Amino acid sequence: MKQTRNTAAKTEILKLINHSPVALSHAEIQSALNGLCDRVTIYRVLERLITEDEVHKVVNLEGVVKYASCHSCSSEEKHIHTHNHAHFSCEKCKEVTCMEDIEPSFKVPKNYQVHEMNFTLSGICPNCR
Amino acid sequence: MKQTRNTAAKTEILKLINHSPVALSHAEIQSALNGLCDRVTIYRVLERLITEDEVHKVVNLEGVVKYASCHSCSSEEKHIHTHNHAHFSCEKCKEVTCMEDIEPSFKVPKNYQVHEMNFTLSGICPNCR
């Protein structure tokens, strides 16, 4: 298992994501960092944060990849957390919000092996009405 | 309302999507067309097909946009079809399949106005086990 290090870039990016009420895209993170590190480094840090289960990836309805922390899961249970909650993608402001309370029920044909689910609702968020 | 025309590109692209059991990406469509038309034309045709409700857009877990026809909806009801069904995204072969039978139930906070939903399950498809 590869050792992982704490760097300024990683610390700042994680702080950003943890403090944001909505999921952030690479571009949004980059402009918020204000030149702290290279574009490529952001990609690599995000990748690392995901494998370390610090953040999770969400894709909005346009296919834009966003990153969010899981506010609800304590650090002890992070390694078992599957991030299988719903997300809301606003058509107006394009913001993506985790809705950790919504757990949809469904059934699949038994020949499909389900590992993860991505349940994204879209419409208008409370701020945009 | 702008008039729309049937062209070779449009006909072929729609035929491709309609005959495919899985959702197709722009790149897949392009290579299947074998130089029939320009890359840009494919983007424009797909856009047209979506507004005409001939096909719908799905985003897989990696954020790749794919296009699929709706086999279940007859041409008469296309204009009212909301494409609110589930999709399965295979981790191995990356194929996206419409699962039109699955309709998840859920509830959202009432200050969110839901227009559409994108429910994508991922795992291993029957072909890949």
Place this chain on the structure above:
DNA sequence: AAAATAACGCAACATTGTTGCAAATACAAA
């Protein structure tokens, strides 16, 4: 302090998607 390893910056590249504009085409009216 030195060695080992992880992370970084930079450049270069690949892929995906968008826009403007002139030329080609589809289609309906004459």
Place this chain on the structure above:
DNA sequence: TTTGTATTTGCAACAATGTTGCGTTATTTT
């Protein structure tokens, strides 16, 4: 069938996003 015109296309140019290789820097271990 020919003509008129709005729609569609190709091409070129660009923007945005994501990836890779490699030499340098920083952190951790010995």
